Amino acid sequence: MCPMEQDQVIAFLADPATHHAVAAVKRLDTHGAHVFLVGNNAYKIKRAVRYPYMDFSTLERREKACRSEIAINRGNAPDIYLAAVPITRDEAGLHLEGSGEIVEWAVHMRRFDEELTFDKLARRGQVNDEIVDQLARTVSDAHKKAGQKSGFAPALREIIVETTEELEHAQEAIFPGRATLLGQHMLQAYDKYHCLLEKREREGKVRRCHGDLHLRNIVLHGGRPMLFDAIEFDEKLASIDILYDLAFLVMDLCQMGLQAQACRLLNHYLWLSDDEAGEIEGLALLPLFLALRAAIRAKVLISQAALDANQNDQQIREYVLAAAGFLSPAAPRLIAVGGLSGTGKTRLAYALAQGIGAAPGALHLRSDIERKKLFNISAAARLQPSAYDPAISKQVYQHLMVLGRTGLAAGRSVILDATFRDDQDRQGAVHLAADANVPFSGMWLQAPPEVRVTRVQARVGDASDATPEVAARQSSSATCPPGWTPLDAGGTPDATREIALDLLRHSLKL
Structure with a gap:
């Protein structure tokens, strides 16, 4: 069936009478298919076309493609894909799943709300x-x-x-x-x-x-x-x-x-x-x-x-x-975001990542996530206090550095998101940047205790296990470590982001 002959099938499927419908049939066209939406059903036929990468030029090829589409897509969309159905012709004309000569094949699907693609x-x-x-x-x-x-x-x-x-x-x-x-x-x-x-x-x-x-x-x-x-x-x-x-x-x-x-x-x-x-x-x-x-x-x-x-x-x-x-990505760099619980480290890391380095943005490595993965539990599940013993924390930070090194070697900018309360961990980040020969920026987020506690109380389904009690116990007198830049994170997330971006523009010449 050539494209001109296929026009007859297109007109047939576009006719509400074919589907015993009152409402009009909605038609969608792509470079490889025509789709007809009516009621709760959708019918898709392959265009009779041939490209260097796709050949639907014969009925046999289109039948095979329709059957393959059903088989391949049912795994991901079992509620949508129903069957490959023939379109037939006899003395009375064209029919869906009739008994006459098969002139075309269609993928029969359960219609979904196309406004939700x-x-x-x-x-x-x-x-x-x-x-x-x-x-x-x-x-x-x-x-x-x-x-x-x-x-x-x-x-x-x-x-x-x-x-x-x-x-x-x-x-x-x-x-x-x-x-x-x-x-x-x-x-x-x-x-x-x-x-x-x-x-x-x-x-x-x-x-x-x-x-x-x-x-x-x-x-x-x-x-x-x-x-x-x-x-x-x-x-x-x-x-x-x-x-x-x-x-x-x-x-x-x-x-x-x-x-x-x-x-x-x-x-x-x-x-x-x-x-x-x-x-x-x-x-x-x-x-x-x-x-x-x-x-x-x-x-x-x-x-x-x-x-x-x-x-x-x-x-x-x-x-x-x-x-x-x-193919012309920005050069990689390393950013470490540290601070006590509730200072907004993860929110800031998310906000910064999209504008740093190669598309679509920086690699965001979060200690809370890596700790949960170490114990093979979901991000939202809570760990026992023993999971925060110094030996475990050392293992988590070492793994964070390995992942960071791998990301930098792959040409990605990296944001390390952790408390970094231990000087050895902070030095590890500095040395990682030096070894990879990339610029380093260490940001030490600071916020009043009452702000931090309120933020931790408001968390829902977060990977952090910090509780309001943990945040309250953390010393608000913790000072910014040498070589890192203090950042006032007591305001809104947008305000914190602008402060951080301003810092990066000056230190990294973004």
Whole structure:
């Protein structure tokens, strides 16, 4: 069935009478599919198109893709994906699941609220911290249960070359010369980190992932993020490094101006990892992964425009420029945020991270999280007092330094978030920066006892085990350690953030 013949099926599915419906059928189009929404149902047919990376040009290929889509997506979205159904023709015309000649195949889905896809939530400013944390867990859980695969390193190079070639066809009219240069820089990054790619594959980091994990393919369903519309047409495109899968989502958030959410998502994903050190090491690949994801988005927009004659040159140009920017990250630096309980260390670290270093922001390493992981319990679970014995605390800080060293070596800026009450721990942070040859800023947060106690009382579900009694017992006479800068954290979080940023602008010349 050619595109012209497929128009008959499109008209059939767009007709309310086909679905015994009174209301109009809502139609959505992408570069690879037509989706028809009516009542509680959704039907998706594959466009009869062929691209270098996707071929739906025959009925057999479209049937296979529809069946694969059901099988692949049921794991993440069992409530949505129902069946692959035929569209048939007889003397009376076209029918859904009829007994005549099969002329097309459709994915039958249970309709969800399309206003709750994450791209629309993001545009309305509704992707808050709680939703970001849930999203990080949803993606992490999907990656943990995904089967291991192989062959990603050579496939990645093919994707870079193919994407560059497709962009080069359009570059003279939209972004003169940039596609060729972008391709060269991506291949240079690939060659530099080829051994790391292969190492991660040996460690089981290449899995059967979603493959197309952008905001439009995630929906808030039943109050929780749900992934849908995973790649079904090419196993090679979905058999990828888990950080490459995550990179599409991170890039998408950054391009929507939501870098704070992108940074939080990445850090929470890392905290949830069973191999945090390994994933932090893998962050050396993130600039390449982000750049390629942005370039692919530009490529898809060009493909869509060729079908719908609705090309947005400015948007395509922005993705190409973003790709180039991801490959030129800011130099790494180390920031340590210390102080007594309730001074607002973690809140400040969150606020600073989004604007520090390579996109989407600094690596946030929190002692409270690492202590909980040491005992293999959730962040919100409470530890026994013995978990805070000096020997355990020493182990936690040593691990924090190891992770920090790994992050700096991967080219990431790092924020260490801990009380740092022990001079040896503070010196460890200073020496870490010196060993890595990166700038260091130590911030010692200070706030009145009554402010600290009130803040600790207000915590809900936080990783810190400090109680109001613990905060009250801590000596308010604790002075700023040598080499660190005192920071008045007794005001609002925004005020504290501005003081800290001003400090960084002067000390780090941000």
